[in-house]
Amino acid sequence: MTFEAPHIRVKDLNVYIGHNHILKNISLDIPDKKITSFIGPSGCGKTTLLKTFNRLLDRNKDVKVDGQVLVDGEDIYGSQVEVTGMRRKMGLLSQRPFPLPMSIYDNIAYGPRIHGLRKKKELNQSVEHYLRATGLWEEVKGRLNSPATSLSIGQQQRLCLARGLAVEPEIILGDEPTSALDPLSTQRIEELFLQLSDKYTIVLVTHILRQARRVSDYIVFIYMGEIIEFGPTEELLLNPKQKLTQEYVKGYIS
Amino acid sequence: MILATLIIAGSLVMILWTITAKGIRSLNWDMISKAPEGGFYIGKGGGLLNAIIGSLYITIGSTLLGLLISIPVVLYINIYARKDSSLATVTRFTFDVLFGIPSIVYGAFGFTIMVYFGLRASLLAGIITVTLVIIPILARAMDEVIRRTPEELSDATYSLGATRWETSKVFLRQSLPGIMTAVLLSSGRAIGDAASVLFTAGYTDSIPTSLSQPAATLPLAIFFQLSSPIQEVQNRAYAAALILTVIVLVISLGAKYFSKKLSKNKI
Numbered sequence: 001m002t003f004e005a006p007h008i009r010v011k012d013l014n015v016y017i018g019h020n021h022i023l024k025n026i027s028l029d030i031p032d033k034k035i036t037s038f039i040g041p042s043g044c045g046k047t048t049l050l051k052t053f054n055r056l057l058d059r060n061k062d063v064k065v066d067g068q069v070l071v072d073g074e075d076i077y078g079s080q081v082e083v084t085g086m087r088r089k090m091g092l093l094s095q096r097p098f099p100l101p102m103s104i105y106d107n108i109a110y111g112p113r114i115h116g117l118r119k120k121k122e123l124n125q126s127v128e129h130y131l132r133a134t135g136l137w138e139e140v141k142g143r144l145n146s147p148a149t150s151l152s153i154g155q156q157q158r159l160c161l162a163r164g165l166a167v168e169p170e171i172i173l174g175d176e177p178t179s180a181l182d183p184l185s186t187q188r189i190e191e192l193f194l195q196l197s198d199k200y201t202i203v204l205v206t207h208i209l210r211q212a213r214r215v216s217d218y219i220v221f222i223y224m225g226e227i228i229e230f231g232p233t234e235e236l237l238l239n240p241k242q243k244l245t246q247e248y249v250k251g252y253i254s
Numbered sequence: 255m256i257l258a259t260l261i262i263a264g265s266l267v268m269i270l271w272t273i274t275a276k277g278i279r280s281l282n283w284d285m286i287s288k289a290p291e292g293g294f295y296i297g298k299g300g301g302l303l304n305a306i307i308g309s310l311y312i313t314i315g316s317t318l319l320g321l322l323i324s325i326p327v328v329l330y331i332n333i334y335a336r337k338d339s340s341l342a343t344v345t346r347f348t349f350d351v352l353f354g355i356p357s358i359v360y361g362a363f364g365f366t367i368m369v370y371f372g373l374r375a376s377l378l379a380g381i382i383t384v385t386l387v388i389i390p391i392l393a394r395a396m397d398e399v400i401r402r403t404p405e406e407l408s409d410a411t412y413s414l415g416a417t418r419w420e421t422s423k424v425f426l427r428q429s430l431p432g433i434m435t436a437v438l439l440s441s442g443r444a445i446g447d448a449a450s451v452l453f454t455a456g457y458t459d460s461i462p463t464s465l466s467q468p469a470a471t472l473p474l475a476i477f478f479q480l481s482s483p484i485q486e487v488q489n490r491a492y493a494a495a496l497i498l499t500v501i502v503l504v505i506s507l508g509a510k511y512f513s514k515k516l517s518k519n520k521i
Contacts, residue, residue, distance in 0.1 A: 056409055061336045088415030098406040101428040101519045111414040147519040160410070167414050 001218075001230050007032040007171060007201040008053060013067035015048055015057070022048050024225045026067070035193060035202040037212040037233075040222035041248070046205045049222065050173050053203065054090040055083055071171070088115070091164025091200075093177040097156035099148030100163075104140050107148045107159055111167035130162040134192060154185025161192065172196065174204040178211065190215050209249065213237055221245045273499060277492030285493055290459045302494050304461050308469035309498070311377060311462065312455060313445040316384035317392075317437055323385070324393035329422045332400045333408070346397065353390040358449035360387050365453035378465040380455025387450050388440035395439055399432025400425055407521070430516040438509035442502055448473035472498045 006029035015023040023045045030036050038046040051057045052069055055076060068075045076086050100107050108127040109117075117123060127144070131137040136158050140151070148159055157177060164172065174193070178186040193202055193215050206212050212219055212233065219236045221229045221244070229236060229245045240246045284301045291300030331342035364383035373379060403425055411421040426433070448471070456468030457478065472494055479491035 054413060056412060059337060059408075061338055084412075084415050084417050087412055090413060092409060092413035094406045094409060096406070098404065098410045099521055100407070100410065100424055101521050103519065110411075114414065114416050114420050149519070149521050163410075164413065173413075 001029065003029045003031045005032060006030055007072065008203075009068075009070040009073075010049075010052075011068040011070065013049075013052065013065070013069065015045075015052060015066075016062075016064040017048075017060070018062045022225055023052070026227055028220065028227060028230065030201060030203060031218065032201055033197060033199065034217040035197050035204065035215050036218045036220060037204045037206050037216035038220050038222055039206060039209065039212050039248075042207065044222045045225040046222050047175050050175055050203060050205050053171070053173060054087045054092065056087075056092075058083075088167050089169050090171045090173050091161070091167070091169040093157065093161055093164065093172065093174040095176045096180045097153060097160045099151075099156050099159055102148065103145045104148050104151070104159065105144040107163050108166050111163060115167060126166055130166045133165060134158040134162040135188065136162060152185075154181050154188065157181060157185065157189060158192070161189070165196075169200070171201045171203065174202065174206075176205050176207065178206075178208075186211075209237065221248060223248070270499070273492050273495040276489055277494070277496035280486075280489040280493040281496060285490070286497060289461055302472070302475055302490075302497065304459055305470040305472045305475035305494065306497060306501075307461050308377070308380075308455065308458075309445050309472040309501070311469060312380050312384055312451065312471060313441050315377075315381035316388055316444045317441050319381060319385045320388045320392045320440060321433075321437070324389050324396060325426070328393055328396045328400055329425070332397065333418055333422050333425060346394070349390040349394050349397075352386075353394060356449070357387045357447050358452075361450040361453050364450070368454065374466075375454060375456030375468045376466045377455060377462045377469040380451045380469055380471070381465075383450045383454040384444045384447060387447060388444050391440045391443055392436050395436035396429065396433055399429045399436070403428050428520060431513040431520060434509050434513040434516060438506060441505055445502060445505075446473055446498065448477055472501075 008028075008030035010026050010028040010030075013023055013026040014021070026049060038049060040046050048057065052065060053071070053076075057063045057065065065077060067077075069077060071086070071089065074081070100110055102110070105127055108130055109123045112123060112126050117126070128137060128141075131140065136155060139155060140146075143150070148156065151159060157180075161172075161177075172193075178189050181189065190211065193204070196202065197217075204212070204216065216233050219231065219233050220227055221236065221240075221242075223244055229240060229242045231241075236245065237249055240249055284299070286301055286306060287303060288299075288301040289304045290302070327345065331339075331345050335341050360383055364379055364386070368375070368379055407424065407428065408421050411424050416424070451469075451471050451474060455471060457470050457474050458468045459470070460467075462469040475494045476491045476498070479487050479494065482488060482491075
C-alpha cells in the first residue's frame with residue numbers, strides 16, 4: 001500500500017547485524033496521524049524495523065543499514081541529518097517502562113529542560129499538561145517530588161509516555177508497550193493511543209492480535225524479515241490475501 | 255561454608271582485638287592533636303597529627319584526581335564508543351593488568367620520574383602516585399556499575415533528543431550509589447597503602463602546608479614505629495593502626511549512608 005503523503009516512507013531498506021540479514025527489501029509507507037501496527041512472530045524483525053525509524057540501532061557494532069527512511073520527506077540516514085534533533089521527533093515507549101532515575105516532576109521536565117526550557121513557570125505548566133494528557137495528574141499531583149519508581153508499573157508506563165510527549169514529537173513508537181502491564185493498565189494505554197492518534201502518527205509493535213485489532217488503523221505483517229502483507233486492520237485480519245498471513249492470523253505460526 | 259565465614263569473621267575480630275588491646279593504652283588526645291615531639295626516634299611525646307593529616311590529604315587528593323580521570327574514561331567506553339568496541343575491550347584489559355601491579359612498583363615508577371625531573375619527595379608526588387594505584391580500582395568498579403545499567407535507559411534519553419553528554423549525566427545519576435562504592439574501595443586502598451608513598455611522599459614530623467613539601471602517612475608511621483626496638487614506640491604503632499582503622503570505618507559508614515541517600519531515585 002502506498003499513501004499520498006506518508007509520514008514515514010521506507011524505501012528498499014536492508015538491515016544486517018553481523019552476517020545476519022535481519023530486514024529484507026522493506027518498502028513501506030506509514031500514514032500520517034493513524035495507528036499502524038507491526039505484527040509477526042518473535043524474531044521476525046518488527047522491533048528492528050521500529051528502531052531503524054529513530055536510528056537507535058546505530059550504536060551497535062556490526063549493524064549495517066542500507067536504503068532510505070524518509071520522515072516528512074527527509075532521509076534520516078542522509079549525511080546531513082542531525083541525529084539528536086531527528087530523534088526528538090519520535091517518542092519511544094519500550095516494553096518495560098524505564099523512568100529516568102529522578103523524581104516524577106523531573107522525568108517530565110527532563111526533555112523540555114535539555115531543549116532549553118528553563119523558566120520554572122513554563123516547566124510547571126508543561127509537566128501538568130502532559131501528566132493530564134496521560135491521565136496521571138490526579139494520581140500524582142500530591143507527590144511530584146517522589147521518585148518515579150514509587151509509581152506502579154502501569155503508571156510508570158504512562159509517565160514514560162508523558163515524558164515522551166513533553167518534547168513535542170510527531171510520531172510515537174511503541175515497542176510492545178503493554179507487554180509488562182496488567183489488563184487494566186493495558187486498557188488505559190490503548191485508550192490513550194486512540195486519543196493521541198488525532199495528533200500523532202503512532203507505530204506499534206505488538207504480538208497480541210486482539211490489541212492490534214482494537215487500536216490500529218493499519219496492520220503490517222512481517223515474517224522472517226520481510227513484509228508479507230500490509231492493509232487496513234479488518235481487511236488484513238479477517239480477509240488476508242497471503243497464505244502466510246492467513247496461517248499466522250489463525251495461529252499456526254507463532 | 256560456616257567454617258569459612260567463621261574464619262573471616264574471626265580474623266577481623268582478632269585484628270581489631272590486637273590493635274585495640276595494644277594501641278588503646280598509648281592512645282590519648284595528644285596522639286591525634288599533636289605532631290611528634292622529641293625523644294627516641296620518631297617521637298616519644300606528641301602525636302601523629304602529621305601522619306593523620308598527610309594520609310587524609312593524600313587520600314582525598316588522590317580520590318578526587320582519580321575520579322577526574324576515571325569518570326571520563328568510563329563514560330567514554332560505555333557511552334561514546336560503540337558497544338563492545340575493541341577500544342573498550344583493550345581499555346578494560348589494561349585496567350585489569352594495572353590493577354594487578356603491586357603498589358611498590360608504582361612507588362618505584364613515581365620515584366624514577368621524580369629523580370628524572372630532580373624533584374624531592376612531596377605531597378603532590380604522593381598524591382599522583384597513589385592516584386595511579388587507585389585509578390584501575392575506581393575505573394573498573396564504576397565500569398561494572400555503568401555497564402550493568404539497562405540499555406533501555408539510553409534508548410529513553412536518546413529518544414527524548416538527548417545528546418551523549420546528557421545521556422552520560424543520567425547514567426552517572428543512576429550509578430551514583432555504585433560510584434560511592436568505588437570511591438569507598440579506592441579510598442580504603444589509598445589510605446592504607448604504604449609502598450607507593452614510601453619513596454614519593456616521604457616522611458616528615460611536620461604537617462605539610464604545601465603540595466611541594468613531604469608528607470607523613472599513617473601506614474608509614476606504623477611501619478617506622480613498629481620497626482623501633484623500643485616497646486613504647488611500638489605501642490604507639492598500634493595506636494596509629496587503631497586511628498587508621500577508625501578513619502577507614504568512618505569512611506565506610508559515610509559512604510554507606512550517602513549511597514543509601516543517593517539510591518532514592520535509582521531505577
